[in-house]
Amino acid sequence: MNNHENNVVIIGGGPAGSALGCYLSKAGIKNTIYEAANHPRDHVGESMVMSSVRVFDEIGFLPVMEREGFVRKYGASWHPPIAKGEAAIAFNEFPQESIRQDYTYHVDRKKFDLLLLKHAESLGTKVYQGIGATKVLFDENNYARGIQIKVAGQELEVPARMVVDASGRNTLLGKQLKVKKTDPIFDQFAVHAWFENVDKSQVDSSEYIHIYFLPVQRGWAWQIPITHEVTSMGIVAEKEVFKGAKLGPGEYFDKYVASNPDLAHAMRDARRVNEFKMEGDYSYKMDTFAGNGFVLIGDAARFVDPIFSSGVSVALYSAKYSSERIVEAFKSDDFSEANLKPYEVKLRSGIDIWYEFIRLYYKLLPLFTHFISSKEHRVEVLRLLQGEVFDRREVPVLDAMRKFIKIVETTPNHVFAGQLSDIPID
Ligand SMILES: Cc1cc2nc3c(=O)[nH]c(=O)nc-3n(C[C@H](O)[C@H](O)[C@H](O)COP(=O)(O)OP(=O)(O)OC[C@H]3O[C@@H](n4cnc5c(N)ncnc54)[C@H](O)[C@@H]3O)c2cc1C
Structure with missing residues (x-):
């Protein structure tokens, strides 16, 4: 195998691509990021959930976040329409496993994304900026084996052992494979x-x-x-x-x-x-997040409505979980879809929880403030809001929300009846 063939090629140096670069470099796997833009570049998505802190800690990025003085985010607050007032939660109400601080961060994405990309580089990731991938290349056995890039108007081929699409909402590989599905509800x-x-x-x-x-x-x-x-x-x-x-x-x-x-x-x-x-046009999902020789991570895999600031956390966890399978693929020399699929299962189930939470939220807006004001449900809602959606089999608070909505739907003159939206929840 030549040098390139040992390499993982990552398309895109946003939070997903850079975090993956960090995990792979830490695991001793050669990887290269091709980023179409030149950082610093503007980006939407400036407020994080608590679970992001765990990933920053794992990849050694937390000292950078602290050094740079990003605004600390201790909680969240919701203000009703028409009337004045607010309903707030503080993150210290629900301490999270292996997170040793009670705040996360708000960021200027120009600065944050550049710092994370540089952090990946400092750990060993090779980074090319201003070079976009134009397509993913597949071999005769239908394994992804590299990318095509465009440099100074010329198309060049870059071979690789594995390809990761982290191209964000550009969804390069999802479009190429025609697996992108627009969300039927959110527009x-x-x-x-x-x-x-x-x-x-x-x-x-x-x-x-x-x-x-x-x-x-x-x-x-x-x-x-x-x-x-x-x-x-x-x-x-x-x-x-x-x-x-x-x-x-x-x-x-x-x-x-x-x-x-x-x-x-x-x-x-x-x-x-x-x-x-x-x-x-930012709510969609791909039919597949993993195939022979490739995975899709971050927004390149799926995007759910940003009401709960979940995007960067999903990007970071998709990097974490996909890196585990990529490391395993190199160990076993098995880059097949079957060997990479556990990543997809894990990520999909976590994002499904976000999606369901968001759907119920939009179905009946007052339900959310009602639940965070309730002693019984507050901590469980908080847990979701802090991004603890992965590795969970049951989320009883979502069932409780569904039941509550059913009651509102079937009770004539319920105080919330006029506020039900037309979103299907069954
Ligand atoms: C209205 C709105 C509000 C949001 N608010 C929040 C929020 O408050 N909190 C939050 O966590 N998230 C929020 N998000 C979501 C957040 O922006 C994304 O989830 C997050 O940026 C995903 O990171 P990523 O690395 O997957 O993609 P990106 O950050 O988009 O990075 C992808 C990178 O790939 C590069 N690229 C694209 N195509 C190519 C190519 N062909 N070749 C090479 N490079 C390429 C791009 O230049 C880019 O740098 C919001 C999103 C929207 C639309």
């Missing part, structure tokens, strides 16, 4: 930008993520502190809501800021410091 659309001078005097903690419900179908807004001066603000609703409004991004954003009293208050003297950005 959300986001408009977001950074602001200075956001008024946080009314809220419980300025370092929490704040979610504001909006009085529109599946509508909410995020408030994420990027630094102590700069705050990321985003408006999310069905794509139809944006289209129907027939407004430019700025006017659309302002319209929905004005629709929630707490949000309007927070934004009354705010000054925008960068351009509005828009994100759409």
